[in-house]
Amino acid sequence: MHTTLIAALLLASPAAAETVAKDVIAIRAGRVITDAAKPALGPSTIIVTDGRITAINPASAPIPSGARAIDQSSRTLSPGLIDSHVHLTGDPGTPFWREAVDSAELSVAYGLKNARITAKAGFTTVRDLGSARLSGFAVRDAINSGMFPGPRILAAGASLSIVGGHGDVSGFAPVVNDALDQGNTCTGAVECAARVREASQRGADVIKFTATGGVLSQQGRGLDQHFTDDEMRAIVTTAHSLGLKVAAHAHGPRGIEAAARAGVDSVEHGSFTDEAGAKALAAHKGWLVPTLLPFRATAERLGSGAYTPLVEAKVRAILERRGKQIIAARAAGAPIAFGTDAGVFEHGRNGxxxxxxxxxGGMTAREVLISATTGAAELLGLSAETGTLEPGKAADIIATDGDPTADAKQLAQVKWVMARGKVID
Structure with a gap:
């Protein structure tokens, strides 16, 4: 009687329950790239326990009893990809006036749809750098809770903007602009610091601000510096004091240089990066996230009526700059992190x-893979969690038929994805 009771209590204990509940997966691989900067391993088996890598063994080693086997033995496994610049809660080609019609709830639905598409494309971590109101946070939290499949998300919420600048609502009657205002604009260092604190209060993982004008907004204020030097420093200093990194949207050369001097963690786009801007970025240990794909995607839509004449003029102004920012940054010694600006083009094309x-940009396939794994993980502050395949880290894994360190096109042809230990179907 006592023996039976003790056995029952042991089975009901948390420790026993934890043992029974462990989910063990054994993934057979033809090759394994554990670190994009290092040579690949030959045939191997990756053991994943409760969403984390617990071992990477030779293929000849036995798999744990009871483990679920996944056969990727004809493919190369690599760390899950990281896109440092996406906009999940919107789709490309949507008329700007939809801002005044579509609900925040609808943008959450878009975000959940696009998160799954993005994960299926091989991107197991993304940084969402601009979403309406609280929608980006809702998408992040829904995926984190396990309700929906998708990548790990760092969300910025609404980008900080000058009044009337890129990131502020414009193009409507003043009464409509006021109704759609997201409380994300600021003037002066004190007010800009307050906006950062408010973003932190709402749950932002990162601060994004539009240091310069932008291409797709309905404003003709140019593509160079918008925020003053003092305002930029206030944003960066305040964010860093709260443990938040800062991403600066910047196209024009002097806006790029000013953002770099202010100490931003990354310059996004960097379309007109010149030698002075690149040197400032390197000197202040900032990263460039070049986002080249929108050049191709926006060119595909020119003349189709997808953009207003004002936006088309700005698109044409930067089309000749594709890749030049990468060349300038690399010459100065500034690091490159992978980012795409998905949402300007169709989600899922990120690779x-x-x-x-x-x-x-003159990069090698291996350098690109580094930028999309260990490089982006370092920029996002996630190196302890992802970016390489090694015991203790999250099981963020992709499979390709070819070798992505030799053929960059493989990143657009991902065949299988596991995000935090869950296969993305």
Whole structure:
């Protein structure tokens, strides 16, 4: 009687329950790239326990009893890809006036749809750098809770903007602009610091601000510096004091240089990066996230009526700059992190950025894979969690038929994905 009771209690204990509940997966691989900067392993088996890598063994080693086997033995396994710049809660080609019609709830639905598409494309981590109101946070939290499949998300919420600048609502009657205002604009260092604190209060993982004008917004204020030097420093200093990194949207050369001097963690786009801007970025240990794919995607839509004449003029102004920012940054010694600006083009095409980085930026396929794994993980502050395949890290894994360190196009042809230990179907 006592023996039976003790056995029952042991089975009901948390420790026993944990043992029974462990989910063990054994993934057979033809080759394994554990670190994009290192030579690949030959045939191997990756053991995943409760979403984390617990071992990478030779293929000849036995798999744990009771483990679920996944056969990828004809393919190369690599760390899951990281896109440092996406906009999940919107689709490309949507008329700007839809801002005044579509609900925040609808943008969450878009975000969940696009998150799954993005994960299926091989991107197991993304940084969402601009979403309406709280929608980006809702998408992040729904995926984290396990309700929906998708990548790990770092969300910025609404980008900070000058009044009337890129990121502020414009193009409507003043009463409509006021109704759609997201409380994300600021003037002066004190007010800009307050906006950062408010973003932190809402749950932002990162601060994004539009240091310069932008291409797709309905404003004709140019593509160079918008925020003052003092305002930029206030944003960066305040964010860093709260443990938040800062991403600066910047196209024009002097806006890029000013953002770099202010100490931003990354410059996004960097279309007109010149020698002075690149040197400032390197000197202040900032990263460039070049986002080349929108050049291709926006060119595909020119003349189709997808953009207003004002936006078309700005698109044409930067089309000749594709890749030049990468060349300038690399010459100065500034690091490159992979990012695409998905949402300007169709979600799921993210991997096509890789071949553009090779063709127009002069990078090798291995350098591109580094930028999309260990490089982006370092920028996002996630190196302890992802970016390489090793015991203790999250099981963020992709499979390709070819070798992505030799052929950058493989990143647009991902065949199988596991994000935090869950296969993305």
């Amino acid at each position: 096509q950025e890789a071949s553009d980085m090779v063709e127009f």
